[in-house]
Every structure is written in C-alpha cells, then in structure tokens.
Amino acid sequence: MKYANDNRVVRAIYAITTGPQRVLFYAVVACALLAYAYGPVRDLYVSYRTGDILAKQEAIQQEYKDGLETEVESYLSEQGIEEAARKQGMVMPGERSITVTGDGSSTDSSSRDSTSSSSADAASSSDSGALTTASQVEAAEQQVYADAPWYVKALDRVFFFSGVEGQAVVSAGDASTSSSSS
Numbered sequence: 001m002k003y004a005n006d007n008r009v010v011r012a013i014y015a016i017t018t019g020p021q022r023v024l025f026y027a028v029v030a031c032a033l034l035a036y037a038y039g040p041v042r043d044l045y046v047s048y049r050t051g052d053i054l055a056k057q058e059a060i061q062q063e064y065k066d067g068l069e070t071e072v073e074s075y076l077s078e079q080g081i082e083e084a085a086r087k088q089g090m091v092m093p094g095e096r097s098i099t100v101t102g103d104g105s106s107t108d109s110s111s112r113d114s115t116s117s118s119s120a121d122a123a124s125s126s127d128s129g130a131l132t133t134a135s136q137v138e139a140a141e142q143q144v145y146a147d148a149p150w151y152v153k154a155l156d157r158v159f160f161f162s163g164v165e166g167q168a169v170v171s172a173g174d175a176s177t178s179s180s181s182s
Helices: 008-018 022-075 078-087 114-127 134-146 150-158 174-181
Strands: none
Touching (some): 008 022, 022 134
C-alpha cells in the first residue's frame, strides 16, 4: 500500500504550500479570489449606488411636487387669489399701491403697506432653499452625484461607476411579446 507522501503531486503541493515560496503561492490564490469576486461585487456596488442616487433624486422631486401642491391649494381660496394678485402689483378697488425704494435701513411705518410686507415674505421664502422652478430641480438632481464624499468617489473609480445617466429600465413583460410579433 502506498502512502500519500509517495505521490509526486502531493509532495509538490506540500512543498509549495509550506516551503519558502508559500507567500507567493498564497498571494496568487488571493489575487485569483479577488479577480473572481470583482464582477459580482461591482454589480452590487453599482446597483446600491444607483438606488441611492435615484432615491435622493426622488426625494427632491417629491419636495418640489409638495411645494407645487401647497401653492395650488393656496390659490383655491379667495384670500390666496388676492395675495397672488398683490404679489403681481394689483390692488383692490379703492386701494392705492405704494412702492418703497431705498436701502431698507430706515423703518418709516407710515410708508409700509401690505404689498411691501408680502413681497418681503416672498423674497425670504425664495432664499430659504425651496425649489421653485423645474430648472432648479434638475440642477439639484444633477448635484446629487457630485455631492458624494471622497471615499464614495474613490469607490466609484474602482468600480467604474459614472452615474445614472444613460441607464434604462428594461422590462421582460409585454414589450418582448409585442416585439417578437412584429
């Protein structure tokens, strides 16, 4: 009966794994495992990062939508319509419009009226960071990718992630049956 030590292959493997070149052997094995795992890890990272960016963009769109709904609801009342008309410089019959100019350092109470205070409120609400136009929403959505921390940007380079631009959702539902019939 032959022992395992008598086999040349077994002795060669034992010499490689325990001899002076064992560090090289283990380095080659580690590199092979990393190369094998890179594809699935990259796919996982890209899907996580894409989902994160899309969730933040959806939150921005939801914030804009909520602001529009609030604005529309304010126009549904008579007081809301009056306020919107006053913001555009219109006045009710029998009222006078007063425009105050200057640097704003003096507080002359006789020259203030409701139109100047409502325009100051509108200016302060637009400075608060609320998204009021579609172009602001688009700019905020594009900024989501650029606002990532340095370590996320480093991982983006390692995994060749370039953002969600150009990605499309593909369905295997009805579209595949209709394309095969044409």
